[in-house]
Amino acid sequence: MTWREISAEDVASLSRVCLIDVRSPCEYLAENIPGSHNVPLFTDAERAEIGTIYAQEGEMVARRKALKIISPKISDLVEQIAALRRSGAPLVVHCWRGGLRSEAVASCLSIVGIDCWRLTGGYKAFRRHIVAEFEAGTFNYQAVVIDGLTGSGKTELLGRLSERGQAVIDLEKLANHRGSIFGALGLAAQPSQKNFEAELFFAIKQMKDKLAANGFYFIEAESRKIGRLRVPDFLYLAIQNSAKRIIVESNLRVRAERILHDYLEGGGAFEKLPDSTDELLLKAIELLGYVKGLSKELRLKISDQISQGKLRESVELILETYYDPLYSRHFVDEPLLRVDGSDLDEAAEQILALLSA
Helix, strand or coil: CCCEEECHHHHHHCCCCEEEECCCHHHHHHCCCCCCEECCCCCHHHHHHHHHHHHHHCHHHHHHHHHHHHHHHHHHHHHHHHHHCCCCCCEEEECCCCCHHHHHHHHHHHHCCCCCEEECCHHHHHHHHHHHHHHCCCCCCEEEEEEECCCCCHHHHHHHHHHCCCCEECHHHHHCCCCCCCCCCCCCCCCCHHHHHHHHHHHHHHCHHHHHHHCEEEEECCCCEECCEECCHHHHHHHHHCCEEEEEECCHHHHHHHHHHHHHCCCCCCCCCCCCHHHHHHHHHHHHCCCCCCCHHHHHHHHHHHHCCCHHHHHHHHHHHHHHHHHHCCCCCCCCEEEECCCHHHHHHHHHHHHHC
């Protein structure tokens, strides 16, 4: 039995696959294929050492050093990979560009009778495939854009629509960021740009049947960037140019209370980190200094309110003086529909009734 090659396009088309990424942990963390398992051939330190030897003493000396490092690991590495196999899912091994690391592992697996494939061109080829797909202009379904003031319930409404079997792209969930200057509070670090785009690629792939059935998808109105991540051009333009926009409306108090729930209680689609409330509030006060358009007097007033525990009042003041004027001027005069954000289940039903009429 010997291993075979498989292209990035063919891997992307599989409904089930067991991907084994044999790169070092730091390489995997920076960029990876969603759902893949990291079974590193070298540790980060070992990879750095081999790279230094390669640069200073040449390729053959580096290869012998690499062999000396991996020889004692082969048995355990094969057992790790064997334990990750799933019935009916092809086993695909890859490294950075389809080089010696993936070849060595695929060869060892073949020797012990484990059927496997090697991703031609490695992770680099898969990344090229994602970029090509995004640039090809083939994602031409209608975007139904959910818009509204901060805290009106846009993200939660996407969740209600998803629960009802609709095609939904939740960019903020994929970006692990709520899309504002305070959007990272209480959340883990954002993914890398490449990992964000890879997750988006697979999210779109998973809803292909829904897209084919309806011809449209729901997405929240987003700026060019979500935190430090850039929204791919094809989606940003779809949001900007969509003729189907739905405005979610909620009163100021409801919006402020929803924001506090999301940020201080870990509500919504996000997992709150184990920071104390005090730490979050101190971070919020620090971030006020980065909010353009707030006068020094307003910053001081909001900071005082936060320090005194008047959280709802502080949020309402930020909304009224900064967010509402900033975002409301971008709303279309005649949206497809206006819905009440205080009853998101009813709002979802109204939207679906309109679109199915």
